[in-house]
Amino acid sequence: MLPKAVFDLADGGAENEWTLRRNESAFDDITLLPKPLDGAADRDQSLTLLGHQLATPVMIGPTGLSGLFWPDGERCAARAAASAGAGFCLSHASVCTLEDLAEVPIAPRFMQLFIFTDRGFTRELAERAASAGYHGLVLTIDNQFPGNRERDLRNGFTIPPRLGPAQVAGLAMKPGWLWRMRNALSGIGFGNYVRDGVKIDLASREMHVADLFDPGMNWKDVEDLRGIWKGPLILKGVLHPDEARMAAENGVDAVIVSNHGGRQLDGAASAIEALPGVAAAVDGRVPVLIDGGLRRGVDVVRALILGATACLIGRPQLWGLSVAGEAGVGRILEIYRSEIDRVMGLCGVTRLADLGPDLLLKRPSN
Numbered sequence: 001m002l003p004k005a006v007f008d009l010a011d012g013g014a015e016n017e018w019t020l021r022r023n024e025s026a027f028d029d030i031t032l033l034p035k036p037l038d039g040a041a042d043r044d045q046s047l048t049l050l051g052h053q054l055a056t057p058v059m060i061g062p063t064g065l066s067g068l069f070w071p072d073g074e075r076c077a078a079r080a081a082a083s084a085g086a087g088f089c090l091s092h093a094s095v096c097t098l099e100d101l102a103e104v105p106i107a108p109r110f111m112q113l114f115i116f117t118d119r120g121f122t123r124e125l126a127e128r129a130a131s132a133g134y135h136g137l138v139l140t141i142d143n144q145f146p147g148n149r150e151r152d153l154r155n156g157f158t159i160p161p162r163l164g165p166a167q168v169a170g171l172a173m174k175p176g177w178l179w180r181m182r183n184a185l186s187g188i189g190f191g192n193y194v195r196d197g198v199k200i201d202l203a204s205r206e207m208h209v210a211d212l213f214d215p216g217m218n219w220k221d222v223e224d225l226r227g228i229w230k231g232p233l234i235l236k237g238v239l240h241p242d243e244a245r246m247a248a249e250n251g252v253d254a255v256i257v258s259n260h261g262g263r264q265l266d267g268a269a270s271a272i273e274a275l276p277g278v279a280a281a282v283d284g285r286v287p288v289l290i291d292g293g294l295r296r297g298v299d300v301v302r303a304l305i306l307g308a309t310a311c312l313i314g315r316p317q318l319w320g321l322s323v324a325g326e327a328g329v330g331r332i333l334e335i336y337r338s339e340i341d342r343v344m345g346l347c348g349v350t351r352l353a354d355l356g357p358d359l360l361l362k363r364p365s366n
């Protein structure tokens with residue numbers, strides 16, 4: 001369905017992909033103890049997040065270049081999320097601009113950015129997000145070096161791309177994708193990086209990814225951003241309880257437990273294993289969100305039991321997008337919604353607030 005290079009761009013992770021695999025497999029160790037006789041005839045999976053009413057605890061997370069999977073991919077996914085009553089976060093590396101995405105009526109609509117080496121660009125994106133009415137700013141902190149994604153290197157899917165004959169042939173062998181993308185391909189680039197009318201496309205020599213990010217970023221940068229952006233500020237990529245505690249104490253409004261879907265530090269803890277420590281550290285002061293490896297409604301329920309308020313999905317929405325655009329993402333969200341509903345019913349739970357640790361099998365510690 002997708003050319004190998006495009007599939008691997010989403011499916012792959014960093015180096016040995018240990019963290020990528022662990023994100024999913026760690027859910028296997030979380031066993032539920034249902035209480036069917038608690039009675040759960042009517043179930044409600046709605047919640048309030050940072051002042052917004054959501055119909056479901058599953059949001060669309062930021063994924064760069066979604067427009068490579070389906071024409072106008074970002075807006076298709078946002079429209080699907082709006083119909084499902086789910087939230088949406090736009091990536092800094094979206095194909096459309098953040099202003100284009102703001103045309104989709106959806107709340108909450110978050111904008112993701114980094115502490116760029118060029119701090120002026122961080123400020124510019126935050127100010128543009130404010131002008132375009134975004135409801136939250138997501139600062140991703142685990143991307144201070146480009147991840148060592150060896151599948152992308154092998155495929156020549158670097159920026160600028162280094163496509164050999166085999167890779168070009170690989171693109172041509174997916175005529176369905178090529179046909180669908182025929183009008184969109186020439187416009188694929190980084191919409192938010194257009195400056196002075198100069199477009200930054202995938203082949204652009206001006207895009208030096210390694211120079212974009214600053215490994216020297218620190219809490220002072222978070223403080224500075226806090227001063228620029230008045231709305232909810234959300235840290236994404238928090239795994240360590242100390243950082244979660246610092247965030248809660250320094251004006252951050254929510255944290256996302258994440259290892260970037262295993263695309264950055266291979267060897268990092270899985271998100272679900274890091275979640276209880278983060279939840280304990282923030283101790284209810286700010287909402288804790290999570291992404292990484294949530295493939296079923298039961299994984300969402302497990303995460304909520306362990307202290308998450310809501311979850312984000314990355315790859316699953318890209319697969320939905322790749323199959324059927326907006327309808328595909330809608331279908332993915334509907335699968336999560338119906339599975340969460342069934343799992344709640346089977347556990348004997350009517351409200352998300354009642355998903356507590358009493359529903360977990362406790363293993364004897366050794």
Ligand SMILES: Cc1cc2nc3c(=O)[nH]c(=O)nc-3n(C[C@H](O)[C@H](O)[C@H](O)COP(=O)(O)O)c2cc1C
Nearest residue numbers: 010061062063064091140260261292293313314315
């Ligand atoms: C193709 C792709 C692009 C991504 N781009 C970004 C990005 O631009 N910014 C960001 O913070 N996270 C990005 N992520 C990470 C996701 O937001 C999320 O943390 C991760 O995909 C969650 O894991 P999951 O795919 O297992 O659901 C990207 C992930 C993928 C698969």
